[in-house]
Amino acid sequence: MARNITSLVSPMAMILLFFLSFLVLTTSASSVESSFLQCFLKETLPGPAGAAPPQLLFTSNSTSYQSILQSSSRNFRFIASKTNQKPSVIVTATLQSHISASVACARKYGINLRTRSGGHDYEAMSYVSDSTEPLVVVDLAAMRSVKVNVASRRAWVQAGATLGELYYAVFKKSGGKLGFPAGICPTVGVGGHFGGGGLGTLSRKYGTAADNVVDATVVDVDGRVLDRAAMGEDMFWAIRGGGAASFGVVVAYKVRLVEVPPLVVAFNVNRNLKQNATKLVTRWQEVAPNFDKNLFMRIVAQTNGGSDGGNVGIQAVFNSLFLGNRSQLFTVMAKSFPELGLRAEDCTEMNWLESVLFFNGMLDQGVESLLKRTSVPGVSFKAKSDYVTEPIGEQGWDKIWRFLMENKEEPLTMILEPYGGILSEISETATPFPHRKGNLYNIQYYLWWMDQAGDAAVTRKHLEWMRKMYGFMAPFVSSNPRAAYYNYKDIDLGRNGAVASYAEARAWGDKYFKNNFRRLAAVKGRVDPHNFFRNEQSVPPLL
Numbered sequence: 001m002a003r004n005i006t007s008l009v010s011p012m013a014m015i016l017l018f019f020l021s022f023l024v025l026t027t028s029a030s031s032v033e034s035s036f037l038q039c040f041l042k043e044t045l046p047g048p049a050g051a052a053p054p055q056l057l058f059t060s061n062s063t064s065y066q067s068i069l070q071s072s073s074r075n076f077r078f079i080a081s082k083t084n085q086k087p088s089v090i091v092t093a094t095l096q097s098h099i100s101a102s103v104a105c106a107r108k109y110g111i112n113l114r115t116r117s118g119g120h121d122y123e124a125m126s127y128v129s130d131s132t133e134p135l136v137v138v139d140l141a142a143m144r145s146v147k148v149n150v151a152s153r154r155a156w157v158q159a160g161a162t163l164g165e166l167y168y169a170v171f172k173k174s175g176g177k178l179g180f181p182a183g184i185c186p187t188v189g190v191g192g193h194f195g196g197g198g199l200g201t202l203s204r205k206y207g208t209a210a211d212n213v214v215d216a217t218v219v220d221v222d223g224r225v226l227d228r229a230a231m232g233e234d235m236f237w238a239i240r241g242g243g244a245a246s247f248g249v250v251v252a253y254k255v256r257l258v259e260v261p262p263l264v265v266a267f268n269v270n271r272n273l274k275q276n277a278t279k280l281v282t283r284w285q286e287v288a289p290n291f292d293k294n295l296f297m298r299i300v301a302q303t304n305g306g307s308d309g310g311n312v313g314i315q316a317v318f319n320s321l322f323l324g325n326r327s328q329l330f331t332v333m334a335k336s337f338p339e340l341g342l343r344a345e346d347c348t349e350m351n352w353l354e355s356v357l358f359f360n361g362m363l364d365q366g367v368e369s370l371l372k373r374t375s376v377p378g379v380s381f382k383a384k385s386d387y388v389t390e391p392i393g394e395q396g397w398d399k400i401w402r403f404l405m406e407n408k409e410e411p412l413t414m415i416l417e418p419y420g421g422i423l424s425e426i427s428e429t430a431t432p433f434p435h436r437k438g439n440l441y442n443i444q445y446y447l448w449w450m451d452q453a454g455d456a457a458v459t460r461k462h463l464e465w466m467r468k469m470y471g472f473m474a475p476f477v478s479s480n481p482r483a484a485y486y487n488y489k490d491i492d493l494g495r496n497g498a499v500a501s502y503a504e505a506r507a508w509g510d511k512y513f514k515n516n517f518r519r520l521a522a523v524k525g526r527v528d529p530h531n532f533f534r535n536e537q538s539v540p541p542l543l
């Protein structure tokens with residue numbers, strides 16, 4: 001192997017080499033940082049001619065480090081925090097080989113590696129950490145291709161694509177005939193979202209995003225690139241809802257596309273307490289999980305901030321999508337939920353892609369806006385989730401509304417997301433996502449605030465209130481375990497210690513995964529026994 005390296009290096013790679021040596025020589029980079037950089041360089045050169053991009057490594061001293069770190073982050077408090085661990089290096093990978101090299105080098109030097117696709121992790125586990133271990137982030141934002149095969153109704157989507165990019169490509173390539181069942185927010189990344197389940201307006205008809213994954217390409221702990229056949233059914237099961245971050249780096253998913261009708265109907269019906277909101281929400285719990293599969297109706301409830309003539313009240317929005325035409329919708333509503341009083345003028349017919357805009361309040365912005373990757377600087381949030389298996393009575397809702405109204409300085413949004421449909425037909429063990437039959441809906445509690453300064457005291461106040469609210473809700477929701485949705489990650493449920501143990505991790509693992517947690521830990525024990533792929537809530541190896 002005593003070849004002259006320069007003869008193999010392409011001109012682009014020479015530029016990279018120059019850039020790297022500049023970095024390493026002119027900064028007093030920490031030893032971890034320079035070890036990783038040199039290792040990465042060795043692993044990736046010589047690449048295919050011209051393949052090495054001009055710049056894909058960012059250290060804390062790079063001028064664009066801060067903007068890269070912040071680029072897809074949705075939760076500013078983790079960027080602003082002065083106490084968490086920020087990455088020493090961010091690798092903005094463009095090729096599979098960059099991922100393999102990052103894994104090999106992080107492993108070699110005992111560095112904690114995190115993968116970031118869309119950056120929407122609720123607890124920012126894809127780009128910062130709680131530990132003092134050095135951290136490297138592989139950012140997949142540039143690996144975002146979507147290859148649609150209309151005839152076979154399949155698509156390969158790279159992990160760094162956003163849901164908006166996926167929906168747009170699938171819909172446009174199929175001439176408006178095909179869609180995909182996944183989350184509502186278009187800037188969510190495919191990598192994290194599919195790895196944790198993935199729920200949205202089509203889930204009652206077609207299941208979670210993970211239910212519709214048929215193959216995947218994953219870089220494992222040895223840097224090998226595996227497809228479904230090579231990784232085996234156990235690992236393929238685990239990465240479809242069990243948190244792919246615990247098992248490897250997903251490069252791409254192959255998915256089954258679904259048919260969408262040429263026109264759908266979207267509508268919002270708003271009701272306040274004087275307009276029977278309490279009765280309607282109570283009734284909704286029994287009807288919405290049993291609706292025709294073509295009807296998705298979630299409730300977004302919050303205080304009105306005193307807009308009701310100075311009185312603080314509650315506003316419940318019945319935020320809905322029907323996969324069919326207006327006359328079919330009215331037939332369904334007359335049979336199942338006449339009390340809502342839906343009127344023709346509440347309804348708008350549109351195509352399915354436009355309905356994605358509708359659900360994000362972007363209908364006037366045009367479908368091309370689904371391709372935008374905008375971030376909102378300064379917005380911080382905390383969220384939690386619950387599952388409801390027994391309807392909450394009207395008196396219960398009265399108490400809940402009173403709690404929200406008494407705490408109007410903490411303007412909580414409660415989103416009630418209906419289950420039922422095919423979600424109840426799929427077995428609890430089919431994928432790691434266990435929230436199937438018997439669940440009426442989940443509640444997402446979402447509190448956001450603006451804090452450009454990232455004031456730690458402000459953050460603490462909001463987090464403490466959220467814990468109080470969660471305690472208040474306990475009598476109304478599932479227990480033993482008090483179930484939670486993994487994609488709505490909540491660090492309050494528990495975290496791994498310095499040495500992650502299965503027994504300890506059950507505190508949070510049983511809530512997210514119920515009886516599937518043990519199998520996840522067993523798979524982890526086989527594919528990553530030394531726990532290389534780790535974060536605060538990664539599955540610990542069970543050996």
Ligand SMILES: Cc1cc2nc3c(=O)[nH]c(=O)nc-3n(C[C@H](O)[C@H](O)[C@H](O)COP(=O)(O)OP(=O)(O)OC[C@H]3O[C@@H](n4cnc5c(N)ncnc54)[C@H](O)[C@@H]3O)c2cc1C
Pocket residue numbers: 074114115116117118119120121122124125126140159182183184185187188189190191192193195196197198199200243244245246248249250251487488535
């Ligand atoms: C505004 C907003 C709206 C949302 N709406 C919905 C919704 O409608 N429905 C729903 O179900 N969820 C929703 N979510 C939650 C969302 O599904 C999760 O936050 C999801 O994990 C985000 O994926 P990401 O790739 O954007 O995040 P990231 O922060 O990039 O990653 C999340 C986790 O997955 C890991 N990961 C990311 N990419 C990979 C990969 N390629 N291989 C292995 N591991 C990887 C990360 O390390 C991290 O642990 C929403 C979140 C936000 C912030």
Ligand SMILES: *[C@@H]1O[C@H](CO)[C@@H](O)[C@H](O)[C@H]1NC(C)=O
Pocket residue numbers: 027028029030033059060061
């Ligand atoms: C960044 O540069 C400063 C001086 O400009 C230096 O003190 C510091 O060690 C450098 N940090 C890293 C991680 O290279």
Ligand SMILES: *[C@@H]1O[C@H](CO)[C@@H](O)[C@H](O)[C@H]1NC(C)=O
Pocket residue numbers: 274275276341
């Ligand atoms: C509220 O419900 C009552 C019957 O319980 C009905 O008469 C009334 O019209 C409803 N109000 C609204 C605004 O729907």
Ligand SMILES: *[C@@H]1O[C@H](CO)[C@@H](O)[C@H](O)[C@H]1NC(C)=O
Pocket residue numbers: 325326327328
């Ligand atoms: C609505 O759809 C049904 C079933 O496809 C069809 O029979 C009916 O004609 C449609 N109605 C209108 C007004 O388009």
